[in-house]
Amino acid sequence: MPTNSTTETVRKRGRQSHAGPPAGHRSEPGRDCPLCPRLAAFRHANQAREPGWFNAPVPCFGDRNGRVLIVGLAPGLQGANRTGRPFTGDYAGDLLYATLLELGFARGTYDRRPDDGLKLVGCRIGNAVRCVPPQNKPLPVEINTCRTFLKAAIGEMPRLRAVVMLGRVAHDSTLKALGVRAAEAPFGHGAEFQADRIRLFDSYHCSRYNTNTGVLTPAMFKAVFARVREHLDG
Ligand code: SF4
Numbered sequence: 001m002p003t004n005s006t007t008e009t010v011r012k013r014g015r016q017s018h019a020g021p022p023a024g025h026r027s028e029p030g031r032d033c034p035l036c037p038r039l040a041a042f043r044h045a046n047q048a049r050e051p052g053w054f055n056a057p058v059p060c061f062g063d064r065n066g067r068v069l070i071v072g073l074a075p076g077l078q079g080a081n082r083t084g085r086p087f088t089g090d091y092a093g094d095l096l097y098a099t100l101l102e103l104g105f106a107r108g109t110y111d112r113r114p115d116d117g118l119k120l121v122g123c124r125i126g127n128a129v130r131c132v133p134p135q136n137k138p139l140p141v142e143i144n145t146c147r148t149f150l151k152a153a154i155g156e157m158p159r160l161r162a163v164v165m166l167g168r169v170a171h172d173s174t175l176k177a178l179g180v181r182a183a184e185a186p187f188g189h190g191a192e193f194q195a196d197r198i199r200l201f202d203s204y205h206c207s208r209y210n211t212n213t214g215v216l217t218p219a220m221f222k223a224v225f226a227r228v229r230e231h232l233d234g
Pocket of ligand 1: 029033034035036037039040057129130131142145146149
């Protein structure tokens with residue numbers, strides 16, 4: 001375990017649970033999801049400017065029967081928003097998929113294209129916010145609104161045992177989706193929390209900014225996924 005990690009068993013808030021949203025709620029929004037007007041307007045502008053891009057809420061990628069869910073922030077403009085697959089097409093994906101391949105959570109070759117044939121192994125990737133936000137910064141109300149889809153994604157994974165939360169937005173939204181009290185699970189790279197059957201793993205986001213500034217090194221990132229592997233194998 002990393003030396004700066006903590007492992008806490010956290011309690012749930014009130015009557016909330018990680019069972020997912022009310023029956024009938026879908027885990028994938030429609031391509032024209034109107035629930036966040038600012039993001040819908042940005043999507044329409046991008047559709048007009050770049051008609052060959054995906055330009056829609058980016059669906060989760062991977063296996064619903066997997067034991068691991070990786071939660072990112074939101075699609076990058078020229079990454080997932082362009083290609084339609086989480087973390088595909090920009091730097092964040094280079095580090096994430098290289099790490100997943102190295103730790104056995106993916107197989108094949110990552111080539112920055114959704115048709116590169118890469119397969120996830122026992123894991124799934126999604127974002128806290130499904131639509132690309134301007135300047136990569138979703139508003140709190142947008143994070144709250146899109147949480148219905150995060151909750152649904154979690155709720156439809158019956159074998160889920162680990163959630164990796166990439167950055168503070170993913171951390172905060174996942175905690176709320178699971179009904180975990182924020183005060184009992186403070187964000188920190190390498191921190192771990194147990195919420196009923198699910199272990200939560202914190203990591204700094206694998207953005208180019210974080211790696212260029214030295215906030216996150218590939219070794220630090222790999223250590224988080226090595227812990228996930230240890231947990232699953234334990
Ligand atoms: S961010 Fe989520 S809730 Fe908001 S418009 Fe996109 S898909 Fe809908």
